[in-house]
């Protein structure tokens with residue numbers, strides 16, 4: 001399917017357009033969302049709730065490859081069909097559909113100018129930019145569509161312009177963040193795994209309770225200030241939950257407030273029937289949702305920056321193995337856990353053979369490539385729970401938890417074999433380099449609190465020395481020196 005408009009740079013969450021089925025789905029979604037807007041539209045008035053444009057824009061931005069000609073055509077059919085079904089005259093339906101599509105196309109084009117991470121609410125400035133785009137796309141739809149006000153809805157043009165704009169704004173500002181921050185199944189699984197719901201349930205439940213209580217207080221007390229009552233609870237939610245959960249809660253709270261005010265349940269002590277009061281209410285509620293969203297986005301961006309910083313500090317830049325300090329810290333922690341379990345452990349010391357010759361023959365830069373390839377070969381051969389670190393130079397270490405001696409020996413031999421058989425391709429050299437490694441290992445069954453990682457590494461190092469002395473490219477198991485019989 002050929003694109004009408006060039007899609008924005010391929011997004012991370014893009015998926016292929018699967019033919020007409022997907023187009024039909026988009027058309028049906030736009031039709032249903034438009035009908036919902038029309039059903040909630042007061043007779044002879046413009047719609048107060050119009051989710052179709054925000055849903056369409058959100059899907060196109062979230063999955064850029066949806067933005068094909070068939071999708072746009074299906075969306076147009078969806079808009080027109082919904083208005084025709086509601087009895088709008090045919091020419092007017094075309095005008096209304098054109099206005100809606102104009103707003104969506106404007107938003108879609110502007111999102112395409114924004115870097116992918118910013119677009120998906122992963123940067124500090126994401127919410128500000130998203131708000132700017134929502135204003136521009138709402139203005140585009142309002143400018144094109146507001147001419148229908150005097151003709152169809154008996155509304156003066158400036159009022160129609162304002163109403164169209166504020167309705168578009170509240171819908172896009174509240175619905176778009178939900179779609180833009182929608183986690184992939186992989187991200188959702190990771191988040192659920194990280195959160196320890198059972199142990200800290202109160203910590204995760206408290207902001208939700210506060211939000212419900214503040215909304216109840218807003219309805220009970222009322223008055224112009226009541227709109228701001230849920231703000232502290234929403235901010236608490238933003239500091240506790242992720243961007244997606246915050247955007248869902250903001251959307252529900254803000255739409256809830258707008259509907260409660262419209263229905264008179266929330267008494268704001270002003271006349272919600274007066275057009276400019278409605279304009280002010282909708283714009284105000286749109287802005288209300290931005291605060292918590294900005295906090296959640298800024299927090300997520302700083303957590304991500306900290307994670308990267310931590311990774312850079314704990315991992316060796318050249319080989320991506322754990323750096324010495326992180327290896328010792330994580331290894332000692334693991335050993336303490338194994339001591340509590342009385343489990344077994346194996347510690348391996350690995351040293352590339354004659355590595356100085358590699359540097360001397362091929363140069364230091366090529367030596368770096370060999371170190372990188374060696375580390376990748378070793379880490380590929382280990383299990384997820386094993387620790388692999390670079391102690392310095394061409395010396396590495398591995399901790400294998402909960403392993404029997406025979407299996408640890410098999411792992412060490414396998415590593416030796418894999419390195420021996422691995423051809424290290426060096427740029428500018430026709431024939432690949434073959435390297436070998438010597439490994440010394442120590443196995444402790446029933447780890448006790450007296451065992452330290454440093455002592456085990458020193459035993460493994462002694463075994464490594466023996467492996468080197470015996471001719472290299474081999475493994476050697478450390479054996480406790482036998483007690484000499486007394487006189």
Ligand SMILES: Nc1nc2c(ncn2[C@@H]2O[C@H](COP(=O)(O)OP(=O)(O)OP(=O)(O)O)[C@@H](O)[C@H]2O)c(=O)[nH]1
Nearest residue numbers: 351352353354355356357359364365367368393394
């Ligand atoms: N390319 C590169 N070389 C390094 C790095 N760190 C240490 N080396 C080199 O690794 C070499 C280690 O040499 P030696 O300790 O003599 O050991 P060897 O030549 O591997 O000999 P054996 O260990 O006895 O088999 C030295 O030439 C160091 O300069 C690094 O980050 N990159």
